[in-house]
Every structure is written in C-alpha cells, then in structure tokens.
Amino acid sequence: MDERETSGAPGVAIRSSHGWVSWVSEEDVRRVLTWDLVLAAVRRALEGVSRGPNHPSGAVQPLRTHVPAAGRGQMLIMPGFVNEDAALSTKVLQVFPGFHHSYIFLFHPTEGRLQAMIEGDAITEMRTAAASALATMELHPVLESEAHHEIVAVLGAGKQACVHAQVMAHCYKGAKIRIWARRPEAAEALVLQLRSEGICAESSTTVQEAVKDADIINICTGAAISILKGEWVKPGAHVNSIGALRPNCQEMDEALVKSATIYTDSREQALAGAGDIIKTGATITAEIGEVLLGQHAPPKNCTTIFKSLGLGVQDSVCARLVYDRLLAETE
Numbered sequence: 001m002d003e004r005e006t007s008g009a010p011g012v013a014i015r016s017s018h019g020w021v022s023w024v025s026e027e028d029v030r031r032v033l034t035w036d037l038v039l040a041a042v043r044r045a046l047e048g049v050s051r052g053p054n055h056p057s058g059a060v061q062p063l064r065t066h067v068p069a070a071g072r073g074q075m076l077i078m079p080g081f082v083n084e085d086a087a088l089s090t091k092v093l094q095v096f097p098g099f100h101h102s103y104i105f106l107f108h109p110t111e112g113r114l115q116a117m118i119e120g121d122a123i124t125e126m127r128t129a130a131a132s133a134l135a136t137m138e139l140h141p142v143l144e145s146e147a148h149h150e151i152v153a154v155l156g157a158g159k160q161a162c163v164h165a166q167v168m169a170h171c172y173k174g175a176k177i178r179i180w181a182r183r184p185e186a187a188e189a190l191v192l193q194l195r196s197e198g199i200c201a202e203s204s205t206t207v208q209e210a211v212k213d214a215d216i217i218n219i220c221t222g223a224a225i226s227i228l229k230g231e232w233v234k235p236g237a238h239v240n241s242i243g244a245l246r247p248n249c250q251e252m253d254e255a256l257v258k259s260a261t262i263y264t265d266s267r268e269q270a271l272a273g274a275g276d277i278i279k280t281g282a283t284i285t286a287e288i289g290e291v292l293l294g295q296h297a298p299p300k301n302c303t304t305i306f307k308s309l310g311l312g313v314q315d316s317v318c319a320r321l322v323y324d325r326l327l328a329e330t331e
C-alpha cells in the first residue's frame with residue numbers, strides 16, 4: 001500500500017520521526033475557505049484576545065517578532081493560540097525585496113508536534129479582510145435592506161484591496177465599491193475583476209474623489225506616510241486602516257485620527273507598532289473583541305477607525321479550519 005494512503009493526513013503528507021506532517025497548498029486553502037467560515041473563526045480569535053489567556057475561551061497573543069536579516073530582508077514571526085479552536089500555530093513571513101513568502105506551521109493540539117505546513121498568503125488575505133469586516137459591521141451597522149446604499153472606498157489595488165472589496169460586497173450586499181490606486185490601470189484592472197464577480201465597482205482618480213461621501217473607507221496600501229486626510233472623510237464614516245505597521249509609519253493624518261473613536265485588534269500590538277496611534281498620541285477606546293463580546297457599546301454617529309495590526313491568532317484559527325476541512329474530505 002502507498003504510504004500516503006496510510007497516513008490519514010490531508011494534502012501531501014510527509015512522514016517525520018514524530019508522525020505525519022501535511023503540506024497544504026495555497027490552492028487547497030482557497031478551495032475550502034468561505035467568507036462565512038473565516039468571519040466566524042476570526043470573530044472567535046478576536047474575542048479570545050480580549051478575553052485574555054486565562055479564560056476557557058481565551059487566546060494567547062504574543063507580540064510579533066521582527067528579525068532584520070542584515071539588509072537582505074526581514075523575517076516576521078507571528079505565533080498564536082486560541083483555546084476554543086484548539087488552534088496553535090506560528091506564521092513566518094519573509095519580506096525580501098521583490099519577494100514575499102508566508103508559511104503557517106500548525107501544531108497538534110494535544111501532542112504539540114508539527115501537524116501541517118500551510119502556504120500562508122490566502123489565509124493572510126482572508127483573515128485580515130474578515131477582521132476589517134467584523135469591525136465595520138459592529139462600528140457601522142446598517143439594516144440589510146439598506147446595505148445597497150453604502151459607498152465603500154478601497155485605497156490600493158493589491159491583494160488586500162481585492163479581498164477587502166470582496167468581503168465588503170459580501171457583508172454589505174449591493175454596496176458601491178470605489179477603487180483608487182496610484183497606478184490608474186491597476187485600479188481599472190481590479191474594477192474589471194470585481195465586476196466579473198458581480199460586484200458593483202468603479203475606479204476613482206484621486207483619494208479625495210474615492211472617499212467623498214464614502215460610508216466605509218479601507219486603506220489597503222503600502223504607504224508609510226499619510227494618504228488619507230480627515231477633511232476628506234464624511235463625519236460618521238468608518239475607516240479600516242490595515243497598513244503603516246511600524247512605529248515610524250502613518251497612513252492617516254492627525255486630524256482624522258484625533259477626530260475619530262479608535263478601535264484596534266490588540267491594544268498591546270497597536271501600542272508597540274501602530275505609527276498612526278503612537279505618533280499622534282491618540283487614545284484607543286477599545287479592542288474590537290470587547291465590542292464583539294458586548295463589553296463595550298460603540299458610540300452612535302461618530303467617525304470610527306479600526307486600526308488593524310494583524311494577529312497570529314487569526315492565522316491559527318484559519319489554519320485549524322483549513323486542516324480540519326481537508327481532513328474531513330479524506331474521511
């Protein structure tokens with residue numbers, strides 16, 4: 001009998017001295033994940049962070065470690081554990097000039113051995129957009145019947161811009177998506193892709209034009225200096241800010257940050273790495289997990305910002321989800 005038939009492990013299984021280890025491709029990840037599954041899993045992870053490590057449904061979220069590789073590039077290490085999902089993993093991201101690679105190492109929940117190595121890009125994309133969508137739905141709730149009135153701006157035309165447009169269209173059915181990117185042809189290409197998926201999208205030529213009267217704004221660029229000014233943002237709008245993840249970087253101007261009520265995925269991570277908060281001295285009102293748990297009621301009609309840092313626990317719950325769904329397919 002072929003060894004792979006006896007492994008019982010999904011994906012391509014490798015026999016190690018501790019047991020079978022699965023190699024899970026990007027393609028398999030994209031095949032088994034749906035927005036509804038990822039939204040539910042990321043919700044458990046964010047709630048777990050706010051519950052803390054000692055709660056039975058809590059999570060353990062150490063700070064991200066940055067390893068500069070002597071000018072060649074950088075390695076980011078992102079561990080996380082969510083008790084409710086028996087999800088223990090570490091994501092390793094390699095950021096080298098012209099190359100980005102990410103791998104998630106998922107560990108066996110009771111034995112601690114390596115269970116799977118999962119290509120990380122699809123999980124990173126979907127879990128980040130899911131966190132933004134969960135924050136948006138809490139901080140900017142609208143009736144289902146009113147969702148098509150929403151104007152959603154997306155700044156950027158890369159991977160995160162694409163999934164943010166997709167998840168916003170999933171959660172706010174019929175919303176109008178506006179895409180702005182530095183290269184107008186990139187914005188146009190994303191618009192065409194979104195339209196081919198049945199999403200109502202158009203491109204804008206400036207940031208100001210994209211965010212004019214927008215109800216929801218997603219900043220999904222690599223900008224290290226502020227590209228969004230408070231004077232352009234409609235009072236009462238909600239902003240998802242996922243970039244500028246170093247203390248010396250910023251993607252929103254001080255006027256915007258100071259005029260808004262600020263939420264984050266992790267206070268600790270934000271105070272360690274979010275230049276938008278550190279440089280402006282802004283106050284974090286609550287973690288989004290606290291809002292999801294009903295421990296904090298967001299104010300009505302205020303401009304809100306979700307400052308997303310990206311957490312290992314979000315990767316952990318999605319990695320466990322992917323592994324368990326692939327395992328179910330083999331049974």
Ligand SMILES: NC(=O)C1=CN([C@@H]2O[C@H](COP(=O)(O)OP(=O)(O)OC[C@H]3O[C@@H](n4cnc5c(N)ncnc54)[C@H](O)[C@@H]3O)[C@@H](O)[C@H]2O)C=CC1
Nearest residue numbers: 128156157158159160220221222223242243244308309310
């Ligand atoms: N908070 C979180 O959980 C996560 C945050 N990120 C962050 O999201 C951002 C986007 O990531 P991806 O979509 O994966 O990257 P990407 O490389 O696919 O796309 C980046 C986009 O930003 C644009 N861009 C770069 N510099 C710019 C500037 N100075 N001004 C305006 N546009 C600029 C590029 O042209 C491109 O459209 C990055 O800042 C990244 O660090 C990424 C993953 C997770």
Ligand SMILES: O=C([O-])C1=[NH+]CCC1
Nearest residue numbers: 093124245309310311
């Ligand atoms: O996966 C992640 O959360 C991040 N990717 C780039 C920086 C943060």
